[in-house]
Each structure stands twice: as structure tokens, then as C-alpha cells.
Amino acid sequence: MTATLLTGARPLGGDPTDVLLADGVVAALGADARTHDAARDARVVDADGLVLLPGLVDLHTHLREPGREDAETVASGTRAAALGGFTAVHAMANTTPTQDTAGVVEQVWRLGRDAGYADVHPVGAVTVGLEGERLAELQAMARSAARVRVFSDDGKCVHDPVVMRRALEYVKAFDGVVAQHAQEPRLTADAQMHEGVVSAELGLTGWPAVAEEAIVARDVLLAEHVGSRLHVLHLSTAGSVEIVRWAKARGIDVTAEVTPHHLVLTDELVRGYDPRYKVNPPLRTAQDVEAVRAGLADGTIDTVGTDHAPHAREDKDCEWAAAAFGMTGLETALSVVQQVMVDTGRFTWADVARVMSAAPARIGRLDGQGRPIAVGEPANLTLVDPTARRVVVPEQQATASVNSPFAGTELPGRVVATFLRGRATVLDGALVEPGVPA
């Protein structure tokens, strides 16, 4: 593999410097980069003015394979991930068959390795078939080649308090974490959108904030009781932020995630009944949006997870009630975070690296991801042009689906290059195919 010399890059948005990538690691920084032996034959990437981040890590991706290859495959989803600046994604368990055995998680893990655009870490189902009744063979998944550490029934809530307690306890044996989709099922039967002023007018069955908050509150108390760690997926309400803030102050080992769309979109968008805005948990109010931004800014929320949820066209090209929940996000996540957190002055780029790389890598117990940009560290890196602006065109994205809520919207920032252990997966904003010398 040839070495790569990034000239004039700004690590975490700091002062410009040269960075040499060789043998899969950051070989040299600063003045040493040009004088290093490997620099002689290195490909030079002009990174003048570009921000250098550790490769992004997503704790929450739906790759749909096996089962719904019409919506996404591991290959298409990881190509989207690379273009979005990600070097590792966690593939959620709600595939068909479910990722609830060692065999299925190893299959997904191998598909990711074969594709080669980003590390794929399968999430194991907490319960067999996501049915919420009996624990899946968590230990077998943890000890498989896929080395699963994150377990989730995402899409469904582990609503039975005893099952949740057992799962929290059991994963301690292999330093796992239960990532909860917090949704009280009885309070959200047939729910279509956030319950409030807009749902009352539109006549759509409501998904009340309390249905999320009640589960978050229960789970942090359970985690405290059994001394386990808990991760709250796609937290969406002001009340949930308050509960997590309280739990952390109390010393409970809880981490929390917010999606890009919950950082910027509100339930007012549902007024046109456009199913692109149908998502679970639903888009909330402007007050909730401000609360999750504040929670992300003050560290209550640890990470931004995309909840990238591709859907086949026919599952969105229909009336609201018949449409599937979910929106794509891998190729827009970083831009949304830049827009709402960096460009508003609430975040430095170091903060972006923390919530989109270091924290999710730590929660997922990944080695070699989310690391500092330092000599000897794995060369999982992303170069971003923060001054670029682009209009989102879903048909031009790498994801196999077009259900982006940002279609036609102008967003700031553009991923120029992504490196996975030193090999470019993206250069000049375009994919580099594996096998092509890079």
C-alpha cells in the first residue's frame, strides 16, 4: 500500500500541518511528515484548509442485509458510510433472519469485511427474533468472529422489565452494552407521529413523549440497581434529556444518542403528510430539538447516531399510515451536526470528533477506531471541507434508497476523503473501489 501525505490539514480544526499515513497508521505529523522515509513515494493529497477528523463511527445503522436487499445491502450501505466520513458502522439487528445468533452476526461481519468500505460491527439482538420474551444467545455472539459488544432490539423496545434486567446483568460477562429503543408499546399502539398540537389537528395517532421517557427512567434505575451500563438510542424528547442528565449526576453508567434528524427537524413537517418525515421515534417539537441540542452540547448526550434507515421506494411512496418508519442519514449526518452545532458556535471540531467518533467507539468497545490523531495510531481518518455547501440529491447518494428528509436542502460541509487503516475509501469526494491501489 502506498503512503499518503496530507498537506496542510487541520487536525480537529486546529493549526494546519502535514500528516503522513503509511502501513495503516499515522506515521508522522508536522515537519517529520515530509522527511519520513515513507513520504518519498507517497501520494500527496492537498488538504489545505480541510479539517481532519478521526474516522466517524456510527452506533446505529440499518444495513438491511440479510432480508431487505432491495432497500440496502452491506456493500451499498458501507459505500454510503464511507462517503459520509465513517470508517465503522454498527449494523442493527432487525434483519431477516434476525441477527440473534452467532451465525447471522458472523455473516454480516464477513459481508462488511468483503465489501471493504468500512468496518461493520453487527449489533446482536437482545431477545430471540426481537420478540422481547427470551434472551438470544448473547454470549455466543460476543465470542463469535464478529465480537459483538452492542446488543439491541432496535425497532422494538425491550419492554418487559425482567427481560431488560436480565439482559443488563448478562452482558456484564463480556463487557457488552444493551442499547435500548425506548418506546413503551402500550402507550404507542398504532402511533404515527409525535402526540401534540400537530397530531391533534392532523388526526394521526400520537406517540407521546412519556412513552419514551417512562422507559428511559425505568432503565437508568435498572442499570443502577444491577450495576450495568446502558445506552439509550435515539433520545428525542426534552424529558429524556433531563432524565439522562439526572442519571449521570447520580453516577449511573448510562450513555445516550441523538440522531441528526432529531437535532433539526420538527413535527411541523408532518403537516404535508409526506412519508419522508415518518420516523420512529417521531419528529418532536422545536422545544425538544433545542433540548437535545443543549444535551449534546453539555455532554448529557454522548453521541450522534444516524439511525440510517433505508426503505424501498414503494414503502414511502404511499399514504402516511401505510409508510414505513425511517430516513437515511449516513451521507448527511456530519453536515447536519456541522450546521446545528459547529456553525452555531456550540461545538468545536474536537467536540464533533468526540460525539461522532471517540464516544461511539468507546461505547461499542472498538479497538482502533475513535482514536486521537497521533503518531502510531490507526489511520482511520476523514477530511472535511467545512466551507463547502451542497444540495442533497438522494438519487445521487450511494445508499440504495432515496428516503432522505433533506432532499433538495442545502447543507454545509463535504467529506473530501476517508481513510480506512490508511487506504482511501473516498478521495476527492468520490468512492475509491477496494482492489484499486490506493
Add this chain to the structure above:
Amino acid sequence: MRHLLSAADLSPAQAVHVLDTAAQMAATQAREIKKLPTLRGRTVVNLFFEDSTRTRISFETAAKRLSADVINFSAKGSSVSKGESLKDTALTLQAMGADAVVIRHQASGAPHTLAHAGWTSGAVVNAGDGMHQHPTQALLDAYTLRRHLVGDRGTTDTTGRDLAGLHVAIVGDVLHSRVARSNVQLLRTLGARVTLVAPPTLLPVGVHTWPATVSYDLDDALATRPDAVMMLRVQRERMSSAGGGFFPSPLEYTRGYGLDARRLATLPDHAVVLHPGPMNRGLEISADAADSPRAVIVEQVANGVAVRMAVLYLLLAGDGTRTTRTTDETKVPA
């Protein structure tokens, strides 16, 4: 007016214009020959994804009285609960040249999607969508209220009049009711005051933002002497656990929110009782109330035809590009 999707789409002038047009249509229906040639050669499709004999027949009658060709497409029971079928059905109707699609659908927003997804170029009339809207019901209710309560009780010409100053109580399952949502908006547009009366379980979260006052007590509400009481249908299944457990028993509901002879007697002399039908006699309304001279429920049905004639006429024969109109411009064929 390109489509009629929601009562909220109507400006005060437009709403009054529809009522005035309906009055002219009603006048033609007193003649021996009821049929008008206005929509000859135009095709109206009744696309019903949900059972509704009375609304479908009302639209069918209205279209036929205007000489339109009517196609009834009942999709209930087939594999149409999935959305693609709505799209494919719409494309089919478009290919067959539907000038107007009257749609009833169990999903809130389906008419909106039909009108805006580019699947059909015809005018879309919402004949009831989920828990969202039923604008022609609100129009026929307003028409009925105007006939009885505005001017000198039917003896003076009410053309151009709205419902300013009237007080209407809407009682029952507001939460699940598209009739209530449409009426709250249209009555407000026409200048009437609305009180919603229901147990708190049958009111939506967010109702405080609606242009209406809310009461949990029917007797209190009736004591304010409303000019009209509109009773909403309550489904018995809603009391069961599977139905959501909204009230403990039908009997308790009737005691608290049913309109019976005793409550009827507390109303002012001029007050009328409305119900969109079909009624659950003995649940939300007693036989005494339903059959009393104050009840204008059967007349609502007749007025429904006139109002739907007016809507189809204005969408298909009127200048569809205009959004406001004065009554002088109406030219119903004599």
C-alpha cells in the same frame, strides 16, 4: 378552489359561497325534474376505501343530479390497505379520465397525498379521511344551521350570511372524530362559537390550541344555552381494553354524555339537534332526542346532497383557478 381536502382550506367568503350555491342547488331539487345538465360528459369517481353507504350515496346522487357520469370504486376488503394500491388505483383512474375523485380513506391524509403526489390531475374531494377531516359534512352541518338559526327561521333569504353569533356544542368522541375537526374549523371560519364536550379521554392532547372551549360536563355546557347541539357517534368498542378503554361502560357514557329527553328539555326553544349519523340510539342519543321535532338529523341528509352538488359544481364547472369568489358570480343554470 382546486380540491376540497380540509375545512381549513375555505376562507369565510368561500365557505359562504359554497352555502349559497348549495341553497340554489336545493331550490332546483324542489322541481319536478331534478336533473341539471351542468356536468354532462364529466366523470366523477367515488373511491371508497372504507365502508360508508350514506356518504357514497349522497355523493353519487349529487353527481347524477348534475348529469355527471359516476363510477363507484369500492376498495374495502380487497388488498388495498397497503399504500401502493392507492397510487396504482389513482393512476388507473387517471388513465380512465376521472375529472373528480371523491375519496373516503381510513388513513388520515390519504386525500392530501392523492391530491399532491402527482398521481391524478382530477379534483380531489375528501369524503372523510381517518380521524382528520370530513369537510362536506361540516359544510352540510353549517348549511343546516344557517337554514334553521339565521334570519327568521327559513322565511328570509340567508344568501351571503354566515353563522356569526351562534353557539354550537359538539358532544362526544372528539378524539377520533373527523366530523368534529372539520366542524370546529368551519364553524369558526363562519363566525360561530364552539364548545367541545367530552370525557377527557376522548379529547386529543393539544385540543387547548383549537378555536373552541372545552367542557367535561354536558349539563354545564347545556346550561349555557347553546343554539345547537351536535352529537357525535361513539363506538361501543372503545370502552373495551382492546379498543383503548376510553370509558368504563356504555351506561356510564350515556349518563354523562348522552342526549336524552331531560337534557333536551333544558335547551332553548329555538335550539336544534344534529348528528352526522349513523346514530347509536341509546348510547349517545336517546330515541326521544333523535325523533324529537328539534332533531334535524334527517334534513342533514337531504342537505348533504345539495352541498355536495355545490362542491362538485364549484370544482368542476366553476372557474377552478379562482380562490375567492363573490356570490354575484355564481351562475347556476336555471
